[in-house]
Amino acid sequence: MRLYNVLLMAMLLAFTSHFCVAQQAKPVAPGSVKGILRDTVHKYVVKTATISVYREKDSTLLNYQLSNNYGEFNVKNLPVGIPLRLEVSHLGYTTLDQKFTVGASTNVHDFGTLILKVRDFTLKEVVVKVPPISMNGDTLEINPAAFKLDSNAVIEDVLRRTPGITLWGDGAITVNGKAVTSVFVDGKEFFGNDPKIALQNISKQAIQKVQVYNQKNEQNPLDSNLIMNLKLKTSKKFGMFGKIGAGLGTNKRYEADGNLNIYTSKMQVGIVGASNNVNKTASSASTLLSNSTFKGIGANISYQPDFRATGIAKPSTGGLIFKYDFKENPDYNKRSSLSVNYFGQNRDFQNESQNESITTIANADQLYGSSSSKSHSDYNIQNLDAMYQYANKNHTVDFTQRLTKNNSQSNSQSLSSSFDNQRVLVSQNAAVNTSESQTTNFHFAANYRKSKFDFTPKAFRLFNYINVNYALDANSNQNQSNSQSDFRSFVNTSTSRKLERRYDNQVDNTQQSLVLELPQMTNIFKLSRFTSRLGMSLKNSLKLGNTKSINLAEDLDALTGTYKNNNYLSSRLTTNQLEEQPELNIQRSFGKSLANRFSKNLRFSVGLSQSIIVQDNKSTKSFQNIRKTYSRFLPNANISYSNFQYGDFFESINITYQQNMRIPNINQLAPLTDSINLYSIRLGNLGLREAQVHGFRFSYSHTDQKKKNTFNYNASVNAEMVNNGFADSLFVDAQNRQASYTVNVNGTRTLNGSISVNKAYKLKKGEIQLRLNSNIDFSKNPGYVNGVLNFSNLLRSNNALNVFYTLNDKLAVEASTSFSPSRSKQRNFNTEYRGANYMNSLSASYNITKKLTLSSNINFNKTTSNNTDAINFTIWNANVTYRFFKNNSAEFKLAALDLLHQNTSAIIFARANGLTTGTQTVLQQYFMTTLSYYPRIFGTPDKKK
């Protein structure tokens, strides 16, 4: 492993030293130009004027700046000894043009005082030149027309060249250190909420200006959201963009994807489709859109062949995105839009696996198992969702609807063997399963919110704030399956048996919930000095659920060769459940602020709620006719603190305690016990009670407000303590036949902690971002094995360090290292299972020319465990892309994946009382050539001036 670390560091050093050399060989331009801008008519200096410096020869923009409070400018990094041109522009003044050359002896050209002439609006100006950036009130405006870029440039290319704007390797955008929360096109989201879709597709020519401004933040009044709005030119209010691509590779690998998107001032429509057999699975239509933009640099992590995934998947995907805005220029307080999305996927999946497992059944008594299985499944998923959103001043309403249909077919074969401590074969089970399942889910939700701030001192304000949420979920699942099981015991041959069973299960479920909330009802409680300072809110949630299940089971009669109804396993069950939970929440806030210094806020809240759940089960099996009522007082409490130090940092701490109740379901209370798989039999327990969960949560975050080299970090801890928690009581016999049921046990504990640290460094050329993420999961799980209570302690941790380097749109390099240990320890049995996964990776993408790009990534993997030898493998991928045709609209790509042919299929995972190791099917080396075409039209062509 150390070797890999050394190698990784060496590669990193090689990259960085390359840039050091490059910088030394070609030093930063040393020239500068300065001056003071004056308006002699009004007798004052001109603040926030834009000063741009161009190369005289070809009018290339070299640098620019805004004049400061004293009307001064000092533009640096200019070449010395060549003719340059200075342009000063400001709304209200005629543009000033001056030619100059920075002298080699001084490296400074001082204009002294430059006088700006007030623009006479009565005279028609022939040409109005636009500056690259300007301030319009509190809005920063970037004017793409002032940037001389090639005709293929997209709006992201402009942003990369704007000082103060940083496009991070992970997709984040910051303006003077502050993160942009939303990117809009003409005030609207553009084909979903991924900024890449707008920034990497829309041509620079289509944008009149990019506006950056602050918008109030509803969640945190102390903070504001930074919005970036791309304002389209009037002639470019409609457009079309997309991609069509297909590739063929070795080992019969293929991939194809296409999308076509059209927008007008009110409507957006997109069609997407994709198919492959290289484990590239998209979960939504927008994932596909995000990963097929016209111009993108860096690693596209979300849609890549997955070499670590189990099995080989062949997904075929199609989708439609539609959005209609009833208002052409919506704003925060006034909007009305309808969006409809369709997504369909057909996925063929194949896997073969071999596993070895160790299971502890008592102190120093372990069973060894081995199994091999082969499975093939076919999934069909269809998703249709629609959303209507409306906002008018104090009222917001939204309706959402989602319809999902899943069909799947699968068949699998497996052979499992069990060995005792001396590794003598004790039993074997051969199983063949086929199943077919159809699921339909329908979801509907309607939400209404009223928030009316009233200045009137004496107004009755009980109903100024109202929240109403209604949701309906209707699900239907039909499952037909066939299981064959051939169990052979070598210890007690009388227990050997052969079974074939057929199932037909139908489950229909509907659930409705209604939540009514009066979030601010302080005024009516102004009884005394004390209560007048309290905030109060009242909330009631009511849930009604109904589940009907019809189960049919038939066994094959070996003698007659016909299926006979299995009376025990066939049943009809109806479960009605009612949940009622009123809650009174009392809050008290303390604020302290000092103008221009800080603003601090401390808030306490206590919630008092009572939860009542009535569960009524009616079944054709009398032992399942169970009616249970649960009632419990469930308090919660919260302390939150925020500290905003102006120009310095924003810090927040949140501590929450919440009590919850978990109730047992009918399958834990009184299931129909199916003995088809003797290695896993579920029994019931009528004595089960509800579990009480005490949850604690702590979170801390620190956000830098500095303009350069931002340093942000946050941490969180979640802990849960369960009384009367649900745990398994497992019985394993000498032949590894396992039966279990649920019991109430005290002592379940879970703890999760995570830390994330982000630091950015702005270099003279390019930018470095460091990210450290670490999380640790610890759980203590009680459980009985053959009547002996055992606590199994499970520890999993994941630690990763990433370094990201970007150099304009030329180069992106990412190096990362991660360490993920896991440990499972059975205190009473004195056993311990350990495993760890190490991964180092380096990926880079380099644009050699505007048409040719080279990218590569390499992953070093190492997996260890205390039972087996370490597994090492390296995955190296590389590809070359070449753009051609007019406007670079076509692309040829040659990709080589798993170049070293090392991807292994090893798996290791720890369980509560054991460890499993083995191999599974994974994707391995292939080469592929892909041809893509990007059709792009933005409005009507610009008129030649």
Added chain:
Amino acid sequence: MKTKLTAVAGLWCCALFGHYALAQTAKVDSSHVQTLRIDPNAAMGAPVSEIFDEVSFTPLETTKESLFGAIAQLEILNDHYVIFDYDTRAVLIFTKSGKYKTKIDASKLPFDADSKEQGIWGFNLQEENGVGYIQINSNKFFFYYDINGKLVKKVKPEDMPDNRKYFNDKVNYVRVNYIAKKDDSISYDVGIYNKNKGILTYFPFKTNRYNDDDFIGAGENFWLSEQRDRFWFTRFYDYSIFEGNANGLSLAYRLIFPMNMSLPNDFVTNPIYKKKRTKYFQDNSGKVYSLGNVMFIGDNLLFRLGVWNGAKKNMLAYNVKSGALLSMNDIEPDEKSFYLPINDSGVGYDFLNRGFLLYKDSYLYTSYSSLAMFAFKEQSASKNPKYNAVLTDYFKTQNRKSNPVIIQLKPKKN
């Protein structure tokens, strides 16, 4: 916000406690009105040394006890600065050189068990027998403190003059938001008491009008002249400046702004704007909605424009003799001001929001934060300013989180 409003409303009600004289609506004298055409965009700038004879910066001492937010109200009493700060709800007293003396905060108010709100929302200076006092109103009492922050006496409002401002004759006075007696349904913008004429009232309105419509002002609508012989008054959504004295109220100036900055003529009368004014200003953010902070210095009429989008030139000085219009936001720092601006435009919002704080004994006063001071110091580094001992020490020992700085300006004679 709510508590603040309740308290303000409370104070206001308490100020209305019993008035006895019979009120009658008087006629505003508009025979000498002058019409001024004001185009804020054409307002001029000027270097500090052209406008002011003297500029001095007084950093207010920062200690754990004296730390406060911003100056909301400034007065001078016995060579001391008396300051009200909203953040700490305290009246702080500093010497003229900026040394902290003492403060009066809620903890120093005698506890009043019946009072709903025990806090400080501002102060008045009162003179009795030639001695100046800092008067702080609670709901039930007026507390009198001396310059050392010592409680001298407390007076029940009934035994006390109300919010009256006495003219220099110490007999006649003026009351803004005049109400004849508690619970009257009609109030008046202005009530002038004249020993010979009785109470003269102007501009009646329904006392509960704030429940029925939006009223947005542009700072102080009442400003007593330095000699206390006359006052200036402005109204909501009205570009008129009224001048008043013990004899009555007259319309002194009517301002006309460029079309794109002016409200519609029927803005006050047309019911379509009722309760929709805030929305109108949001949508028409460049319109001047009201005038405020009117004062007269030499031949210059100073006033503040209320504009929703915070116009860059919102504090103007109009020379009534020459017709020259000066933008106080665009006064350029020079050697006289150590190259430090005289207001915080461009870095902070104190001047845009409050304008000048005080005009007394031929000096104008304003202030800005240390955050702004240090930002300006960085920006003006290239000018190599020669700071005086006070500023040299300030920049050396203080930081961006120190107390604000008072800027004292002596305008040139015309």
